[in-house]
Amino acid sequence: MATAIHIHPLGLDYVRRFTDAYRAHSDDIYKREAACEAVQFPAVLVPPRPGDFLAGKRIFAEVGYSLQYGGLGYYAAFRDWDLERCPEQLSAEDRKEWEQLRQFWERENTSQKAYDALSDEAKRRMPETFMTAPVLTRGGYPIPRVAGLQLDLSKLVELGISGLREAVSERSGQVADEEKRAFLGACQAAVDRLEGAARYYLDTARSLETMESLSLVRALEGILDHRPETFHEGLQLIQLAMALTATNNYGRLDMTLGPLLCRDLDAGRLTWEMALRLMEQFYTLLEEEYFHTDARIIVGGKGRGDATEADRFALLAMETTERLSLPLPQLTLRFHRAQNPDLLAKAYAVIGKGKTFPMLYNDEVNVPAVEQAFGVDEATAQQYLPFGCGETMIHHQSVGSPNAIINLMRCLESAMNHGRCLSTGIAIGPDLGGLETYEHFDALWEAYTGTVDYYLEPLAEGQTRFYQIAGSECPFSLASLLYDDCLKRGKSLCAGGARYLGGSNETYGNVDAADSLTAIQALVYDSQGCSRADLLEALRSNWGGHDALRARFKAEPKFGNDDDPADAMVMRVHDHICHATRDAGAQTSLHHFLVVVINNNYNTIWGLETSASPNGRRDGDPLAPGNAPGAGCDQSGLTAVLNSQAKPDPTIHAGAVQNVRISASFPRQHPELFATLFQTYFDRGGTQAMVTVTSREDLLDALEYPERYSNLLVRVGGFSARFIDLDPDTQREILSRTEHG
Template sequence: MDNSNMWIKHKNNRSIKEQVDILVKLTETHKKCIGLPKSKREVEFLKILYPASIRNLEIGDKFIGKTDYSAVGFGCVTSTSGVGYFFHKHKIDELKNNTKDKELLEKINLVEKYWCDKDTQENFRKELKKSNPEFFKKFAKNDNYSCVVCGFSRLSGMQLNYNKLLDLGVNGLKKSILSRNKDGKNDFYRASLEALDLFLDIANHFEIETRKLAQSLIGDKLEREEVLKVSNCLKEIKKGEKPKSFREAIQLTWLYGVVAGVVNYGRMDDYLGEYLLDDLNNDKLTEKEALDLVKSFWKMIAWRKTVMNGRVTIGGKGRRNEKAADKFAMIAMEATRINKDLEPQLTLRIYENQNKKLLEKGLEVISEGCTFPMIYNDEVNIPSVASAMNVSLKEAEDYVPFGCGEIILCGKSVGTPNVLINTLKALEVTLRNGYDRVNDVSLGYNTGKIEDFDTFDKLLEAYKTQLKIHIEELAKAQRLSYDVMKENCSFIYVSLLIDDCIEKGKELLSGGARHLGGTLEVYGNINSANSLTAIKKIVFEDEKINLKQLVHILDRNFNGFEEIRNELLNAPKYGNDEAEGDLMASKLHEYVCMCIKESAKDIGLDSFLAVVINNHSNTIWGRTTLASADGRKKGQFMANGNNPYNGTDINGPTAMLNSLTKLKTDIHAGSVQNMKFSRSMFKNHINIINQLLEVYFENGGSQLMITVVDPKELEKAYNNPTNYRNLIVRVGGFSARFVELDRQVQKEVMERTLYE
């Protein structure tokens, strides 16, 4: 899901003139470097972008790294800035609206004229239209999600090998490059060395600025001392050597990630744990000081407001020093409990022999109203990832979720979800031979007239064909998104910390990444399965109505047909541990996932996998999806992830969790399971909760996201938002303050089953 429309804008820290001056310099640099190798051009561009885009230290912060993004820039994802070389027309318009200076307006217009056709996202759309005009007609209406499919060009989910950065230091990375670039001719190597020098220059710049700030704080000894600690930290980092302290390790990884444009942070306990334990053991830090550092770090991550990102993973198999990692994990969870922010999205991996205190602490934090940590089961996920991605079990130990729940190999793979499908909309157009009544055009494929479906199996085959054609075209679009990006971008800072780019001397999208994969976001699958079950029973088995009559009723949104709607609502539903409803969901899940998985070889990717993760797209896409045969009305939200449709799981939490475990986990790259408990249930019956989770994970449960609220609390917040500003809920693959959500999304969350 592209969340650029969810940006929460920070007030830019610079004057209009300063912003325009940077835009002019970026434009002149890009124009001047147009004929240079792409890696060299990128570095020259980044030299203008940084450190100019990074704010000076703000009083109270313990780290440098708050960033302002202008109308033109370079990045990986839309959640903070843009993809590759980006251009944001709305920010240009803001600048125009905020100045009457004719000279500045003239400069802004020149910048706009140059960049209007150079945005990476728009270039992807142009190339898609050129290469596949018929599919583009079905694809192009993604602004309001009124079609079956849509997609983007982006590099989401990159999680870097910070162990390599901390083990080698910047100087060590440079030595690694120099040892391979013996003839000095490799463009990527040469640009990489310049990029690393630029990074050290950035550290040097802010070391000087923070020292100036400290000198200005003569009257405030405590603040001055804190600022000097930041300055001294940057002084060490600019030397390029390995960090010597926990604070240095945090600042180095954070600043590097900011410059690289990444918004997820990998297995943080693995790469920071040893620094923490060493400082504690050598009395360089007290536990309180360490907690304060992590709390401040968490605030920096939360400040970015990436909404659907900000993942930090703790726990799990394969960590280098479990004792040290566990120490960091416990402090990380305590910082999350105290801060109660929406980011970082703390993710706890568990396995059978892991320190039990980690899960106990995690459940304690959740019980206090936090939606973190999310819990992932290594016993299921490691073999599942190995199978789905065709990698070894050892490599699969480095799996990490990103964004809304997609899974990637930390520091080893690319798996950005650049294409999306609404399977319920696909069923809708199948019933109308490709025709979409919402847009009054053909947005699907001609897979048969309604009269042709005289058996359920014929309808099912037509639906599968509809899905398969869309998936095959989406796979090509995913490949095209990479080709468009690699044509103009090196993503050089990302490439340097993704295996095996340095070893091969290639950027990550040009053959450098060890595993080049992609993912396809799947929505509507549970409603589709429930609809198929209802059609099978009501139309073909019980013969209450025929298929043509059903489509007529759905087109009229059940108006005048409440009796039939009740029949459809009462048909078997997934989520009750009953064979009929669960079997259809399992079969559809497997078909969709395998269809996506098998298309990887056709587009030259190491893997191409489904991700059944819902953010708020189940609500957005539901708005333009007609009434469905499961009894859902037109415009209503769809089920969230693999969860049962709201209110249809009526046999209790054990039955619901049993249904979840029937969906195969080794054929996709991530799915989302949400549960909502009352506070009294979670706090007063924690033994029951523990038993419930233990059985679920033993039976093959892969993941769980838990929200704890009081009965009626959401309804009260819906009606009186000013009294519930700090109420946090799990939406899908991300958390949000309930009162800040779209009203329809609020209703979807409210209507989920609450276990009391």
């Protein structure tokens, strides 16, 4: 999951005021947050348009305070902050000040502070972060951030603004500790800002005087007066809190909004059609506003109590997805055997229409898996949620930010070549030997795992340190207020407040590494049909002049064909990285540190820097996305892919995404078989599925006539996108995947 976001510069005056507020409270992080946010809001809030009946959009300025987007805490978007792009005509004096401010934030942004806090050894192994590295040459990178929170929006809606204020007051009356009181004071200020934002929108909406704005005015008046009593008010309050906290995963909205929806529908205050219109605007708002790997809305699943009302919202959400063709929000359906079957039936129908949503998560497998992976009880595990690209967390209880990222194929490359890139020779990892020095396959395996460990240690350290710095610099008060157990403990999210402070390690190149190891074992060590020197030479020259050898390496068994030996290697690689990551986390204070086998287009981007690999992949080609087979390697039919994908152990990681591309004709002509196919996959232990239903002809046609295909959605990995919006490399990667059915 990435967090790059479009920056809207607000200019010198804003930056000056924000910086002054920051400097004025350098000794008190709670007052500093309040002061900086008082500058930031409502300056970054986007006023409603005449047709809007829902408000709550924000922009991200060149400097600001944010939980996730823009950067970690106090961020400064330097790439968008140069003199040329400054929107104002600046005097020489102003320019000087502008430059000084920039220098100040270069030192002072929280992300930099977080990186600076790493040990010297960690910095030696990871000289750059994933964001600051101009090119992704190394095997692993730290990502300083706090990403993927899913707040307790039910608490927000149940209490409303004044209820939140009372809850904070009540707690303040119970604690004497100065630090805790300061935190609770910041929480009060955060509630004030929430109210302030509602008032700001009320004022702007009143000036519009359209039918829609009248409805918006009523909703805003409602949430200022009382806790949300209608569906519209609930949605409105949620959106305000999301904009202010800069979080963008919505959690179990069916539980939060189901009761309000049903109350309105049953009382005749709201028609189904009107509810759909509200949802459409809500979806459109999400789609316009935020980054494409987030905006999860979760419906369905265990642990919802009486789910009748929630189910109604779930059906509404799926119908909205069906009516719109948008890459966001990432609607996600959890399901289990005892659930209302209408939900899953609706899901298959919507997926079959090429919407890429909802994504499907099988609670029968995932709940026990989360129980084991996170070390929590069943009731807690039932509150698991995927966020962003598919990382698992416990709803408003755990933080599982992916602050580590590792490329297993690059680690194998490093292990084969004395810690150096095969194509350029630059250093990419530790020198543990070279393929020519490993007499047995086990020696190669040891060097590979040694390289992975070389990165895991500092990555786990980074995961811990980044939270420590976030905790000591940024209270994130509003988010903390909506997270267990911050209020109870009187501590902010990353400073001991969150119940489970954990982390995740994004892994890439898992399948390429495993398929490469399979081929090396067979052709280099078992049959000795290829010498180690010949393979190294072929890889260094990107298979140039070694076509016959490449054909042999390509012909070795590959993951995705339900081939036991090939799949076993993927499981071996999987077991190792999952256990090793967890073990590295166990050396720290983290509650958990777990692998996520997710994907965004980093399989393509990092693939560009990864040399030719022994699975037959060429230098620069994309890595296989997530837990999917390599491009064109799955040649045995859809059940074979699904069976392979169901093999890696789900109880030792925090999420793995399964992408499949299916021809449009399959669900259209055989809707029942389409559903049965996936149901069987889930019955045999499949954890989840992300399905792109499209035809190759459409994709090719869309390249030629993009204007005709604005609704053509594809699943890139952990996110969906309009195919025509993707960069050419990623488009090619999507096309290279096997189309089934």
